[in-house]
Amino acid sequence: MLSKVETLILILTFRTCFTKLPSTITTCHRNHPDLENCIIKAVEAVRPLLAHGNFGDGYHSPPLEPLNLDNIELGGGQQFHAIFSDMQVRGGSNFIINKLKANTSSMAFDLLLTLPRIDFVGNYFMKLNILLLDVEGQGKVRGHCENATALVKMRGVRYFKDDVELVKFIKMPMRINISVFKMHLDNLFNGDPVLSEVANMIINDNQDLYLKEIIPGLQKALSQKFLDIANMMLAYTTYDEMFPL
Numbered sequence: 214m215l216s217k218v219e220t221l222i223l224i225l226t227f228r229t230c231f232t233k234l235p236s237t238i239t240t241c242h243r244n245h246p247d248l249e250n251c252i253i254k255a256v257e258a259v260r261p262l263l264a265h266g267n268f269g270d271g272y273h274s275p276p277l278e279p280l281n282l283d284n285i286e287l288g289g290g291q292q293f294h295a296i297f298s299d300m301q302v303r304g305g306s307n308f309i310i311n312k313l314k315a316n317t318s319s320m321a322f323d324l325l326l327t328l329p330r331i332d333f334v335g336n337y338f339m340k341l342n343i344l345l346l347d348v349e350g351q352g353k354v355r356g357h358c359e360n361a362t363a364l365v366k367m368r369g370v371r372y373f374k375d376d377v378e379l380v381k382f383i384k385m386p387m388r389i390n391i392s393v394f395k396m397h398l399d400n401l402f403n404g405d406p407v408l409s410e411v412a413n414m415i416i417n418d419n420q421d422l423y424l425k426e427i428i429p430g431l432q433k434a435l436s437q438k439f440l441d442i443a444n445m446m447l448a449y450t451t452y453d454e455m456f457p458l
């Protein structure tokens with residue numbers, strides 16, 4: 214993740230170098246009769262570009278594929294404590310927008326998304342008490358989830374700087390539901406193959422017992438990541454450019 218200072222320098226550099234959006238980004242008139250559909254079409258048009266983050270004309274955003282997440286700490290109680298690090302997440306750019314509610318004047322956007330398939334690899338440390346069994350391990354983890362849905366509430370502000378009206382998002386809380394979640398943890402019980410296999414089976418058969426502890430940490434990590442990405446992209450533009458009259 215970029216530091217605050219690096220982000221600021223990038224934003225300042227972009228702002229002085231560019232004043233117009235790249236041609237790959239379509240804008241929507243703020244009084245468009247079907248604003249929501251216009252925005253959905255515009256986002257879907259740039260979705261393939263979000264993967265690598267190259268919008269052409271010298272415009273870049275942080276790539277979504279893979280999405281790197283580090284140091285996600287989950288749980289913390291007696292039942293469950295886990296830290297996931299060096300996570301590489303793939304599939305996030307295949308999101309489908311099911312519903313959008315947009316208010317451009319207050320910069321409030323509610324998005325309902327489906328993520329058909331997300332794959333992840335990384336490192337884990339975990340202590341889990343499941344069905345009276347103490348499972349502990351540290352090593353590689355890989356897994357996937359299918360048909361996750363997310364409700365994202367993007368809240369932004371319009372503000373003036375040197376007589377130019379700019380926009381930024383200040384928060385982006387989300388609620389995630391995951392319908393299918395599978396993971397495989399290497400090296401449980403110091404790599405004992407039989408115990409490890411049994412523990413992985415138990416973990417995957419009882420996801421309801423720990424998924425509710427994973428989701429809040431995931432929501433927080435993704436919120437912060439998407440807030441950073443969205444604000445880096447907004448740094449290219451002014452309110453009038455993005456939502457022309």
Ligand SMILES: *[C@@H]1O[C@H](CO)[C@@H](O)[C@H](O)[C@H]1NC(C)=O
Pocket residue numbers: 316317318319
């Ligand atoms: C947008 O939000 C503003 C401020 O909250 C509100 O006054 C306005 O009615 C909203 N517009 C629409 C179209 O919902």
Ligand SMILES: *[C@@H]1O[C@H](CO)[C@@H](O)[C@H](O)[C@H]1NC(C)=O
Pocket residue numbers: 359360392393
């Ligand atoms: C995911 O959703 C699609 C479309 O609704 C459906 O065809 C598919 O069976 C679902 N997959 C799972 C694993 O639920």
Ligand SMILES: *[C@@H]1O[C@H](CO)[C@@H](O)[C@H](O)[C@H]1NC(C)=O
Pocket residue numbers: 362363364388389390
């Ligand atoms: C998650 O599931 C709950 C309960 O089924 C539902 O009320 C909520 O709308 C769902 N949220 C999303 C983002 O799909």
